[in-house]
Structure formats: C-alpha cells, structure tokens
Amino acid sequence: MKWYDSEDTRLGKFQRDLESKSSCTFCVLPWIHLATRPNGDMRLCCTANASGAGEDHEVGLVKMEDGRPANFARNTPLEAFNNDYMKSVRTTMLRGEIPASCKGCFDEEAQGVVSKRIWETATWMNDEGVDIQELISQTEQDGTVPERLQYLDLRLGHTCNIKCVMCSPHDSSKWVGDWQKLIPVLQDPDVKKQMRWDKKEFNNKWHERKEFWDELYAQIPNLKQVYFAGGEPLMIREHKTFLEEIVRQGYEQNILLRYNSNGILVDQELIALWSKFKKVKFAISIDSYEERDEYIRFPTKFTDVESTLRLLDDTPDNIHISIATAVQIFNIKTIPDFIKWKVTSNFKKVNVGLIDGNMMGGGLVNAHLVHIPTFLNITMLPAEDKQDVHNRFAELKQWLWDNYTQDDDFWLHNPKGWRQWQGLLNYMDSKDSTHLLPGFKEYVNKLDNIRGLCAANFFPELGHLL
Numbered sequence: 001m002k003w004y005d006s007e008d009t010r011l012g013k014f015q016r017d018l019e020s021k022s023s024c025t026f027c028v029l030p031w032i033h034l035a036t037r038p039n040g041d042m043r044l045c046c047t048a049n050a051s052g053a054g055e056d057h058e059v060g061l062v063k064m065e066d067g068r069p070a071n072f073a074r075n076t077p078l079e080a081f082n083n084d085y086m087k088s089v090r091t092t093m094l095r096g097e098i099p100a101s102c103k104g105c106f107d108e109e110a111q112g113v114v115s116k117r118i119w120e121t122a123t124w125m126n127d128e129g130v131d132i133q134e135l136i137s138q139t140e141q142d143g144t145v146p147e148r149l150q151y152l153d154l155r156l157g158h159t160c161n162i163k164c165v166m167c168s169p170h171d172s173s174k175w176v177g178d179w180q181k182l183i184p185v186l187q188d189p190d191v192k193k194q195m196r197w198d199k200k201e202f203n204n205k206w207h208e209r210k211e212f213w214d215e216l217y218a219q220i221p222n223l224k225q226v227y228f229a230g231g232e233p234l235m236i237r238e239h240k241t242f243l244e245e246i247v248r249q250g251y252e253q254n255i256l257l258r259y260n261s262n263g264i265l266v267d268q269e270l271i272a273l274w275s276k277f278k279k280v281k282f283a284i285s286i287d288s289y290e291e292r293d294e295y296i297r298f299p300t301k302f303t304d305v306e307s308t309l310r311l312l313d314d315t316p317d318n319i320h321i322s323i324a325t326a327v328q329i330f331n332i333k334t335i336p337d338f339i340k341w342k343v344t345s346n347f348k349k350v351n352v353g354l355i356d357g358n359m360m361g362g363g364l365v366n367a368h369l370v371h372i373p374t375f376l377n378i379t380m381l382p383a384e385d386k387q388d389v390h391n392r393f394a395e396l397k398q399w400l401w402d403n404y405t406q407d408d409d410f411w412l413h414n415p416k417g418w419r420q421w422q423g424l425l426n427y428m429d430s431k432d433s434t435h436l437l438p439g440f441k442e443y444v445n446k447l448d449n450i451r452g453l454c455a456a457n458f459f460p461e462l463g464h465l466l
Contacts, residue, residue, distance in 0.1 A: 023096040027105070027117040028124045030089045031135045031145055034077055035153035037061075038171055038231055040206030042070040042080045044089060046153060046229070047116040048101040060101040062086060072212045073204035077219075078147050087143030094136065104371065111430050112423035113369070114415045124151075128224050149219045153227045156207040156239060160232040162262055164297045165447070166328055166376050169197040171230060181450045188439040194373045207238050216242070220249050227258040234265040243273055252276045260285055260324055262297065263308040275316045282312060283324035283366060288331045289341045295458040296330055298451060313348050321350045322360040327424055328370035329440065332378045332389055333461045336396035339364050343404055362410060362417035367424060375440040378424075379433040386428055388461070393421060441466055 029035075035043050041061050043049035048060030061069040063085045070080035080086070092099045098106055105115035124130040130150070139145050160172035169175045179197060186192045206212065226242070233239045246252050256279045263284035274280045286305060287296045294300050312321045323342065325331070331338065342351070342365055351361045360366060370376050381389065397418065401411075410417035444455050444466060456463040 023094055025093050025096055025098050025102070025106075026121070026132070027093060027102065028121040028130060028132065028135070029117075029151070030086060030093070031139070032124065032130065032149065033151040033153065034081060034149055036072065036155050038155045038158040039201040040072040040204055042072065042075075042077070044099075044101050045116060045120075047104050071204070071206065073206035073209060076211050077149070077215045081147060081149070082144050090139060090143040090145065094139070108369070108423075108427065111426040112419065113427055114420065114423065119415075148222045149216075150222055151225045151227070152216065152219075152223065153229070154233075154239075154242075155229050155231060156233065156236045158202060158231045159235045160230055161235060161264065162232070162297050162300055164326075165295065165330065165444075166326060166370050166373065168195055168373075169199075169202075173231065178447065178450050182447060185446050186442065188442050190436070191373070191375060191439040191443050194375070207236070213238075213242075217245055217249075220246055220251050223251065223255050225256045225258060227260075229260040232262055232265070233259060234261055234263075234270070240270075240273070243277075247273075247276055253278050256281065259283060262300065262305075263312070264300070264304055266308055266311060271315055271319070274319055277318065280319045281322070281360075282319060283322045284308065284312070285326070286323050286365075287325050287328075288334055288338050292331065292334060292458055295453060295455065296328075298453070309345075309347065309350060313350060315349075320360070321347075323351060323365040325365045325367050326370050327367050327378060328376045329378055329380055329462070330376065330455075330459060332381070332428070333385075333392055334459075335367075336392045336399075339396060340399060343400075360416070362414055362420060363404075366416075367420060369424065369427065373443075374433070375436045375443055377433060377436075378428045379431050380436045380440060381428065382434055382437075382465075383432075385465075389428065390425060393425060396421075437465060 029045050033045065035045050037043055037049065041049075044060050044062060049058075058069060062080055062083065064070050064075060064080065065084055070083065070085075089099045089101070102117065105117040108115040109118065121132075125132060128150075135145070155171075158169065158171055158173050160167075160174050163172050163174040163178060167175055169179045176199075179195065183192065183195060186195065223246075226246075228239055230236075243252075243257070246255060253276075255277055257274065257277050258281045260283050263282070266282075274282075284305075285297070287293055290302050293302055293305065309321075312319070315321070325335070325338070327335070351363050351365060369378070374380075378389075400418075413419075448454055456466050
C-alpha cells in the first residue's frame, strides 16, 4: 500500500488534490527552491544528491550547458536556476514523468514512506499558501519560470566539529584526518568509491564570493524559508551574517528559518537573534542516546547533547524544536529504546505540540533514511536481523499504546505517527542488500582502529555482523 492510498489520510487528500492541479510526479521544489552542496555545487535537492560520494556522485546535480555542475564559485544562483537542466526537470514533471534525479522519492513512496517531495509540497501548499496552479501558469513552454526564490537550502561549506560514522569529508572538515588514514587501508572497491573525495573542490571559498551573496541578498524580499545544514551551520560565519542582513532589510517576520544541526554551539546570543524571526524550526541531529549516540556522532558527548536539549526546551514560543534521526544499520534495532528515552524525558517542546497543524515526528522523533553510504543502509540486514527489527518495533508499538497515546489518528492516519515507522520497515524489507555486508564490516573495523573504538561494544546486537 502506498502512503496515500487511504481515503482518510490528510496527505492522501493532498495528493489527489495536487494531481488534479498539476501531475502525479509534480514537486514544488524546482519552482521555488535553490540548494547547495558544501563544495558550492547546486543540486536539485538534498534527496536527489545526498552526497558527493560514489560512482554516481553527480546524480541530482544541476548541470550547466557545458555539462559541468553549476558551482557558485563560477556561476551565479539565478543563471543556474533557469538553465536547461532545471527547465527540463520542470517540463518532465508537468508531463507526468519522473526526472532521473528524482527516483529516490518515488522509491520511498512506493514503500509507504512520506518522501521529501510529498512533505515539502504539502508544506508549501497548505502552510505557506503557495498556489500550484499559479506556479504552473507562470511556467513558459520550455520550463522557464520567474526568477523568484522563496526557499533556500544552504550548506555553506563543510566546516564541522564532529565526524559522524555515516559522514565523510564532503560534509565534515573534521573527517579529513581519519579519511587520510582510512583510504590507504580500504580494500573493498565499492566502499573506496563511495568514500572518494577531492580536496580541490573545497578550496574555492565559494561561500565568500560577493556575486553569490549579491544575488541572494536581492532575493530576501521573496524569501519565505531558509534552511541551514552542514557541515555544522552554527560554525560558519556567513550563516549569522545572512540572518543579520535579513533583519537589516526588515524581512525577518516574513521568513521561517529551518536547521539541521548537532546543536552543541547554540547560545543565548543566537536565540536572541532567532526570536526576531517569524518562526524557527531547529532540528537537532541525534541518532540514539548515551554511548550509542557518542559512537555514531563521534566524538560527541551525550551530556552536551542533553544540555543543548534542555536549553532549547526553554526558548521563545516562535522557536520549535525537534530531534532528527538518521535511520541506518547502527540504530535501526535500538530506535525503539531511543524513542522510549525521548518520551520519558518529558520535554516541554521537543517534538511536542502542534506546528502548522502537525506534531513533528508524531511527537516522537523525526526520521530520515541514510541512503549514502549504501553500506550503512538498513536494507543490508540479513533476514533474521530484519525479523528482529520487526519484533522490537512490535514491542514498541504496544509500549506506545500503553504509555504514549491511544489516539486512532496516530496509529491509522497521521503520516508522521506510526505510519512513518511502518513505512521505514516496509522499505527495509523492500530489497536484499546483504552483498554489501563485507564492505560494512571492513569499513567499520578499520575506522574503529583509527578512532580507538569497537563498534561491537556499543552495538552488541550487531556483533555477529562485525
């Protein structure tokens, strides 16, 4: 069953309404949105190009007419926004066809997962009041649209203060030293391919380029949302400078700020700046609790994470806080324990309360799948381990019924309630990727040797795979 098959779901009704106004493959992002990679490449969105790693590292990148990726060290945002690639994506969607770069969203939807295409388009239609028919009517026959950016997804370089196990130097400067030690000892060709990195791509200082910021500053009157991720956005100077420019121009009350951040650097000065904006949705990246999270998001100290959560739990009412969990082989078996920890922590506002009519993450945690690197994806688990996952989530479901909510909407209709987790389990079962297990084992053991860790001590439930 697809996520929108039920006549009673809010998003099901949204999907049918959307298809009546546009097409069955429409996504709002190519009409309103610009997204960067940390090295300055423009990508269709962060799902179309989740990482620069692997053989297909250019899939989802916006290509210029010369075949090279649009990069803001040499191209300006608006000349890329209406180039031939972007125009082709729009016309392909309007024909009801799936652009090659967008396959990931449709694969998730087929398993009952609410994809980025769906939740972004629903948010912009229902909460931001974007008129899809108006967007389409403004689209020229060749796919050209007005140069009016409403949504920016900014990854302003790879500067970061931690080095997550699922990351790489593409998204974390902290990873570089471990990468230099890891690459010479890796043998698995697929793992080596996915861990490829070219330092030269990160020496262009694109996010300091005047021409880039001149165009973005001119777009501030059109903006409704700005999304910052990393690297670690709170470490990057241009992040705060851009917020201050929005305030200087007087548009802060028109704009929602969104973040994915490890949150360690949140302070009162930043909270005071956020308080001036229409709304802030701050998602703090946490994948488990205590020592398991410290392993995944090395070298995080979980006491620091908890301190940040308590600080954020007392922020002004315009600031909304959620936990963003990257679902992968390391945490899929213990996510039920993590959710119980979250529920029993009794936060006042972390994934609590209605935001634009929705409770973030169903009041539990927000979840997104790790697709890259593939050797950490949950489809890699053997059949008996997948059954163990099902058993653990079945026990969680009963625990939630007894301790959290007996509201039928959470269990039957809310796409971010139990349906979210059922969709992730369906995705896990959708294919057999056990051929990647040897690469997983090599990667983990050799990275552990560099970091002085032992994954089996943190994740004994995975010890037989290591």
